[in-house]
Amino acid sequence: MxxxxxxxxxxxxxxxxxxxxxxxxxxxxxxxxxxxxxxxxxxxxxxxxxxxxxxxxxxxxxxxxxxxxxxxxxxxxxxxxxxxxxxxxxxxxxxxxxxxxxxxxxxxxxxxxxxxxxxxxxxxxxxxxxxxxxxxxxxxxxxxxxxxxxxxxxxxxxxxxxxxxxxxxxxxxxxxxxxxxxxxxxxxxxxxxxxxxxxxxxxxxxxxxxxxxxxxxxxxxxxxxxxxxVGNCHVYVDVAADLDKALAIAVNAKTHRPSVCNAAESLLVHRAVADDFLPKVLAELGGAGVRLHTDEASGAAAEQAGVAHEDATDEDWGTEYLALEMAVRVVDDLDEALEHIRTYGSGHTEAIVTEDRAAARRFTHEVDAAAVMVNASTRFTDGGEFGFGAEIGISTxxxxxxxxxxxxxxxxxxxxxxxxxxxxx
Known part of the structure; x- marks a missing residue:
């Protein structure tokens, strides 16, 4: 009553x-x-x-x-x-x-x-x-x-x-x-x-x-x-990614303003580029104060880089942290990245970093989200950034x-x- x-x-x-x-x-x-x-x-x-x-x-x-x-x-x-x-x-x-x-x-x-x-x-x-x-x-x-x-x-x-x-x-x-x-x-x-x-x-x-x-x-x-x-947003770094672009995008998507819904909460990295990319990105994220929740492979890279981390739980993959926290996972291929996003994503914003236009097209076609980014930070999902002026919200x-x-x-x-x-x- x-x-x-x-x-x-x-x-x-x-x-x-x-x-x-x-x-x-x-x-x-x-x-x-x-x-x-x-x-x-x-x-x-x-x-x-x-x-x-x-x-x-x-x-x-x-x-x-x-x-x-x-x-x-x-x-x-x-x-x-x-x-x-x-x-x-x-x-x-x-x-x-x-x-x-x-x-x-x-x-x-x-x-x-x-x-x-x-x-x-x-x-x-x-x-x-x-x-x-x-x-x-x-x-x-x-x-x-x-x-x-x-x-x-x-x-x-x-x-x-x-x-x-x-x-x-x-x-x-x-x-x-x-x-x-x-x-x-x-x-x-x-x-x-x-x-x-x-x-x-x-x-x-x-x-x-x-x-x-x-x-x-x-x-x-x-x-x-x-x-x-809610915005459980992902950045996926593909096998064909420009790793310099990927580093800038992943760090910006997480640290630019972590308390907002278009901040990235999970980082997915293709196994073929993980050895080169993960030590660098984890070191930069850790240096920015990001608390890292890692799977086995990304945890090993964190150890190599001397970066503090903790084992990710299943709950971590589905969490909108709204803080300096991020879940990190190594995936075998684009298929596994898409499946992870289907399982844990919230339909807000998903990003792929790749120079392979076929991979980019497949990602944009198969990801079910309100906004899909190719080689750009998730932070751009915003009415002002899209040229709408202020926004009243982001519909999922x-x-x-x-x-x-x-x-x-x-x-x-x-x-x-x-x-x-x-x-x-």
């Missing part, structure tokens, strides 16, 4: 958001872009206030023993505030998907039909200690003509309140409804369950966070959900949206049919 107070809180927020969404759906691109730029300027002006609020969350996180990787995700400094503000300006520069004609034709009877993009309506976001998501989701929702109801993790409560207050004030200054962006604050798990079951008031729900959060939302929601899955499902979700993925379509008195015989 959900607390009636939580149900009423969500009903009020979602109803107000629905009213706001109908206003947003009619806005011109110029109006939306002006609002986005005003929101960015307001964030810049409020940097000190946002950092102060964020410091409260960080101190609470440290007091509660929050892991370093999660603290990193939670942190907003001046540079990161400037970054999320710039993301709003980048969104403003993107084409407006609303009104885009997806396809159309004139039927033999003279009816003109076209499928056009329209906003979803009210989008709910449930996410963990990632304050940047608060701003990214608000900006993408506004540009695509949607209102958004945000439910951030309690670890970022102070930061999210500060950010949403700034964004709402900027909307009002632009003559737009502040309820286009709302924060579901307090209420505990009952408030989250109320949001997940607000079918008819919320049109789409997007969870963004760890495996437990995502599975809870997917399995318990009555509101339609786009699943943003196969319906409607897959991979980094930008503006088009926050729209649905309607059919518009124009005639001149035609009737069906």
């Amino acid at each position: 959900i607390d009636p107070a939580a149900v009423e809180q969500v009903r009020e927020l979602a109803t107000a958001a629905g009213t706001a969404s109908r206003r947003l759906a009619l806005l011109s691109r110029a109006d939306k872009d002006a609002a986005l730029r005003a929101m960015a300027d307001a964030l810049d002006a409020a940097t000190d206030d946002v950092i102060k609020a964020n410091a409260e969350d960080l101190q609470r996180g440290r007091d509660n023993g929050m892991a370093q990787g999660l603290l990193d995700r939670l942190t907003l400094d001046a540079g990161r505030v400037a970054g999320v503000a710039q993301a709003l300006r980048d969104i403003a520069a993107l084409p407006d998907p609303v009104g885009e004609v997806v396809r159309g034709s004139t039927l033999p009877n003279g009816l003109e039909i076209r499928q056009v993009r329209v906003p979803m309506g009210v989008v709910g976001m449930i996410y963990e200690a990632r304050p940047n998501v608060t701003v990214d989701a608000a900006g993408l929702a506004l540009k695509s003509g949607n209102a958004v109801v945000l439910r951030g993790g309690s670890a970022a409560a102070s930061t999210n309140r500060a950010l949403v207050a700034v964004l709402r004030k900027a909307l009002v200054a632009q003559g737009l409804p502040e309820d286009a962006i709302s924060l579901l604050d307090g209420g505990g798990h009952d408030a989250v369950r109320a949001l997940m079951t607000a079918r008819g008031l919320v049109d789409l729900l997007i969870p963004r966070g760890g495996a437990s959060l995502i599975q809870t939302v997917v399995t318990e929601s009555t509101v339609p959900v786009i699943e943003t899955g 499902q196969k319906l409607h949206a897959r991979g980094p979700m930008g503006l088009p993925e926050l729209t649905t379509t309607k059919w518009v049919v124009e005639g001149d008195g035609q009737v069906r015989a």
Whole structure:
């Protein structure tokens, strides 16, 4: 039984958001872009206030023993505030998907039909200690003509309140409804369950966070959900790899920002190049502080390189570490690499390093993932890197949206049919 107070809180927020969404759906691109730029300027002006609020969350996180990787995700400094503000300006520069004609034709009877993009309506976001998501989701929702109801993790409560207050004030200054962006604050798990079951008031729900959060939302929601899955990503170094490229890619994929979903969690190396490649890559990974979980062959290479390691368990192969940890395995061939990825991969991002175009084609054809990289780091699976501006998440499902979700993925379509008195015989 959900607390009636939580149900009423969500009903009020979602109803107000629905009213706001109908206003947003009619806005011109110029109006939306002006609002986005005003929101960015307001964030810049409020940097000190946002950092102060964020410091409260960080101190609470440290007091509660929050892991370093999660603290990193939670942190907003001046540079990161400037970054999320710039993301709003980048969104403003993107084409407006609303009104885009997806396809159309004139039927033999003279009816003109076209499928056009329209906003979803009210989008709910449930996410963990990632304050940047608060701003990214608000900006993408506004540009695509949607209102958004945000439910951030309690670890970022102070930061999210500060950010949403700034964004709402900027909307009002632009003559737009502040309820286009709302924060579901307090209420505990009952408030989250109320949001997940607000079918008819919320049109789409997007969870963004760890495996437990995502599975809870997917399995318990009555509101339609786009699943943003965990990132157990692999880098496979093929027999035909350029080993200098492979070294740079493997190290970057793991160490560039280990706390994010597109960081590589496992390294697979073809046996024919293992003797040459593994001592070098393990030494560099170990030197960067990466905790290595190795199979027998890669463990022997770690010993040769004088790098600390531990025997990998079956659980290690399926773990999204989100930290400076990596599982390493030697495989006999591409077939074994593909089978390993099929068994343990999460469908997020997989990478192959090879100069053999046939091997690359086979990898891209056979790997079932939202993004497949050839001779590039897994870290590129990102809406900003793909040129979408900020992203609202990376979908690992196969319906409607897959991979980094930008503006088009926050729209649905309607059919518009124009005639001149035609009737069906």
